[in-house]
Amino acid sequence: MKFSELSLDPGLMEGIEATGYITLTPIQEKVMPTILAGRDIIASAQTGTGKTAAFLLPVLSKLIEHRHEGHTSGIIIVPTRELAVQIAQAVEGMAYFTPISSIAIYGGGDGNAFVQEKQALQKGVDLVICTPGKLIAHLNMGYVKFDELQYLVLDEADRMLDMGFHDDIMRIIRQLPAKRQSLLFSATMPEKIRSLAKKILKDPVEVNIALSKPPEKIDQKAYVVYEPQKDALIQHIIRETPHRSLIIFCSRKQTVKQLTQTLKRANLNVAEIHSDLEQSEREDLLQGFKSGRIPVIVATDVLSRGIDIDTIDVVVNYDVPHDGEDYVHRIGRTARAEKEGKAFTLVSDKEIGRFSRIESLIGKVVEKAPVPPELGKAPEYIVHRRSGGGHRAEHQGGHRQAGGGHHIARPKHSGQGHRQENGRHNESGPRPERAPRTEGTQRPEGSQRTGVPKKIEKRNPSGGGDA
Template sequence: MDGKKRHHDDDEKAQSSDDDNYVPYIPIKQRKKMELQQVKKRLLKQDEGSGSGAADSSDNNAGGEDDKEEEEEDIGPNAYISLLDQHSELKKKAEARKETAREKMLKEEKKILESVAESKALMGVAELAKGIEYTDPIKTGWRPPRYILARPPEYHSKVRKKWHILVEGRELPPPVKTFREMKFPKAVISALKKKGIEKPTPIQIQGIPTVLSGRDMIGIAFTGSGKTLVFTLPLIMFCLEQEKRIPFMSNEGPYGLIVCPSRELARQTQEIIKYYMDQLAAEGFPSLRSALLIGGVQMKEQMEIVKRGVHVVVATPGRLMLMLDKKMVTLDVCRYLVLDEADRMIDMGFEEDVRTIFSYFKGQRQTLLFSATMPKKIQNFAVSALVEPVTINVGRAGAASLDVIQEVEYVKQEAKMVYILECLQKTSPPVLVFAEKKHDVDAIHEYLLLKGVEAVAIHGGKDQDERIRSVEQFKNFEKDVLVATDVASKGLDFPDIQHVINYDMPEDIENYVHRIGRTGRCGKTGVATTFVNKTVEESVLLDLKHLLMEAKQKVPQFLASMQADSEIYLDIGGEVGCMYCGGLGHRIANCPKLEAIQTKQAASVGRRDYLAHNAADW
């Protein structure tokens, strides 16, 4: 009984204590009013305290601090700061965090670029072994007119700014705005006029004086901007100077070597050089000779020209390497080297061949690299071969020509062949159709012939004679359409091409830039139509989207709606897009091309280890 009573008393006590601690619900408005009243009371107390003597204030100091702490606990630290000020403060903190993230990403990108950079210098083996290093550029007898040299640096900067010419390097040669001021003979100027060339293009304004001055150079300009004349005209002048001093004997030469990635580009370059050499000879200047060394042609024919003594050799890497190895050609007196479409050569696997070619030189040479697309990776790779280089950039490296109207259309895979006929109605001929695979080129060519279209086709699997014939028929307007793989996309200059059709989107955005650059050349406007569908990689489509935005072209809805997480960091650090492949839709940390190469290398390493292990067992 006593136990029950004791429990009952305890329950009553607990209940009464709960009742004492009970806090009734107070609405938000009322709570805020109460808090404001408390704040007012505290402020009044503080005012009264400040009016009293120093002794009182010192006595109440501790109490005041307690009040402050109590106040902060009640109303929070930002009670007297406006929401606008709080927002700006938070924004500053967010920006600081973002900047830190940017810096971190830039450091990571720098490490990635260093890890993929070439450790071996682009120099001859003998030079590396002997420790030979050239520090001064080659000296030439050319100087700009005195009145151009007398102009202040601000004038030259103004000219460069007007033509959007970006130049890097030490002791930059001044830009020269006319061929006459470049001191070319009348025969060359009249030959240029016959081709419809009255004045130099932006890359020629700065590039030709740089080359004539003997400087090593990296030349980057959009397709159709006249890069070929930047290295061919000075080379002809140098050869003319050499021939006047001491005529070339049999088996002597070349003085200049031009290396191209494809046979078609090499043949086109040779034709340009031969045209100006013939024009000079017709005006009474000494006769100059050039040789074309490419695959698919008998060496006997090529050697007949070389044996007579040759001033210029235009070659593809494979045939040149073979003839150098057999000592059929020597580079003993060669002092001028051009790598045309240099980045494509490196990407196509000719990197080791280029390095080997360097080892055949017997002295310092003037080295020139040219391309429309040259990522940072290639520029860094080339620097080891150049002496005090001048980098000339007209527009962004890898940017599409603004004279090309780019149209991107979503076409299902099975409908592409039929849609080509519809696209051919957009413009008058000639039209170029590009496809990635050889069998697609053959299929398109056969389909167009069946539909009564005058078409020819070229790709790497066709005989050299057939390739030459197809290109000549197309250039001479005997055929309306040329269907080709990317062998026709690098540097080839077809007259008056109205329209380029990409049957499929290339796997590399650089190839896309080269393809559409076959139209809209020399200030003319052209159209490029590209078929895309769900088979195209997302990363390539993002690159295409940003390329269209950069060129202020219409972006289709299906491309505009695409968004990647990496896009928020596309414009950091001053370097636009990817430093490895030049794509605008990603950074080097997310580069699909680099990832594919690294995967391939890892696979080949594993295979070598496996084969080596098996060989050891045997």
């Protein structure tokens, strides 16, 4: 199913098309039509399966269609500040060409941040992404009005209950109109989640969302390296791995450009594909790649979906994808039409936690290949897992997560896009959200205005960890 077959707002479609996405993932195909039809949903879905776009795109489209100026129209409640930031960034990318306003509200800032959040809640904002404790702090002040709210999303509901947020969630929900659309997502479906669902959902559709697994025909390997070793290792893979067609995926457009130049200086026949190229240029390069004239393509995730070339022998992830869904789509470009294929992922010492989460999601420990000795000493694959008040290191399993800055996005005037005001903190490790004292000690906020780019590089629309 293609995005063009859904009744999404044209501004959202412009953002989707700018990322190069054409077809829905299985997750989105299950969930999005149901949400667009106005039904409540209870869904079993892990972080990293691509669920974020599955609920964001239809909610955003409906918010655009039925905007209530001066009122808050939708809230997304999440367990941690890290997830709030991640979803807020996904909203910014998807809604770039729309008038939607949004704000992320979570603990850890200072009084200036609290004032800015208060102003947004008083004046009304289309979409609030929040942690329960911080929103309760605002509710305690008496100025939060949700009388026109249309949409409620609970993401990672089981984790919120495990963290003791049941009473906070129910207190927030008691402030909402009875007539609303509610969506509940949970990685697991224990009885306490079903009990919560009965309290807040009306005749819900139940959806079981599982991450697609890579075909068994793909021989997956990972190299654990330091970042400066990656370019030399890429050259080693290209020269030592037999192939007719090889794709190298990079998460950033700038990385694609730099790596392409490095490989050309090494006398390798490569080309680059990213969102700065016109569609006709992309098509010409893909035709050269398909014919074998260009044996190696360096690309952003614009090529991870929507292309079907049976001759791709090898896929290389220059960096670790943002989530499991992206990993599956990237390496799924090989082993087509019952053929076999190879997939290599270059995992820097700072990407080990992310790759470990992907291994958990796909249910497979990927073989760690030895780094060629001429590249020098490489790091060990040791995963840091937070346990109680500290960390413990493991050679497999567990994860380490980095946090992000406080994120606020508001629309530009005259429908010219989206403005982001951000700045606040940058911290590592997921932290349980606690209801802060209202006098708070939050950090100061900076702000910046972003213009409308020629094109948008992919902002993890399939989820991300789930955007």
